Amino acid sequence: MKTALITGASSGIGRAFAQELALRETNLILVARSQDKLYQLAQEIQGQTSLAVDVIVQDLTEPEAGQKVYNQVKDLGRTVDLLINNAGFGDYGPFAERNLSQQLNMIQLNVTVLVELTHLFLAQMQQRGQGGIINVSSIAGFQPFPYLSTYGATKAFVLSFTEALWAENQGKGVHISALCPGPTESDFFERANFPLTFASKDGNGLTSAEAVVKDALNALENNKSHLVTGGLSNQFLVNASRFLPREWLVNAIEKQFRG
Structure with a gap:
């Protein structure tokens, strides 16, 4: 029976991954800093299945957090067949007015620990000749996003990084895919401090985390390098830079996302 490790597993897309993989009879290692939520989810899954569900409580914004998680997995004696780097957050507002520590924590969580965990577990997957990695990017990774400048840049990194690894690992038995969701049912808007008027306006078009x-x-099973979820508007947005001048596009986004 395979084992999946999911970061940011306590809510939103991470929680939905855990629930769906449990239905697919996959053992789980759940990682997040929210101890109560993690143990509650683990108990729910164990109450409905005979799966092994381990919990690793770790603040992934800490230095070398990825190595700490890797060491705990080794201590558990578990082999990770599927790595889902889902943990991440955004921070809405003009960059110069936002807290610098928050921006640096975002880079640590969205980029650094993702690279760290991918490097640590990918080598083992290559040795076994099988495995899978899903790195969660965003439709914000396809073009600059004013008022989400650092977030968009981190997701652009994740998309580029993941597609490069997808190409490197063709024929090695390891599938790697970037998940690029549009607005999804989660606590993203609340945690990113979006204005209530904007969040409520956008809320009607949210895709369910389960569908994502x-x-x-x-997409991973079919060896797709990336997946954009949501409707036609998301497809238009991620392809708009192919047809429109970049300055015009980023100015249009700035007007839409201005508070």
Whole structure:
């Protein structure tokens, strides 16, 4: 039976990954800093299945957090067949007015620990000749996003990094895919401090986390380098830079996302 490690597993897309993979009879290692939520989710899954569900409580914004998680997995004696780097957050507002420590923590969580965990577990997957990695990017990774400048830049990194690894690992038995969701049912807007008027306006078009997860797992199985979820508006946005001047596009986004 395979084992999946999921970061940011306590809510949103991470929680949906855990629930869907449990239905697919996959043992789980759940990682997040929210101890109560993690143990509650683990108990729910164990109460409905005979799966092994381990919990690793770790603040992934800490230095060398990825190595700490890797060491705990080794201590558990578990082999990770599927790595889902889902943990991440955004921070809305003009960059110069936002807290610098928050921006640096975002880079640590969205980029650094993702690279760290990917490097640590990918080598083992290559040795076994099988495995899978899903790195959660965003439709914000396809073009600059004013008022989400650091977040968009981190997700652009994740998309580029993941697609490069997808190409490197063709024929090695390891599938790697970037998940690029549009607005999804989660606490993203609240944690990113979006204005209530904007969040409520956008809320009607949210895709369910469950639908995003099912599509992501199917894309991985079919060895897709990336997946954009949501409707036609998301497809238009991620392809707009191919047809429109970049300055015009980023100015249009700035006007839309201005508070």
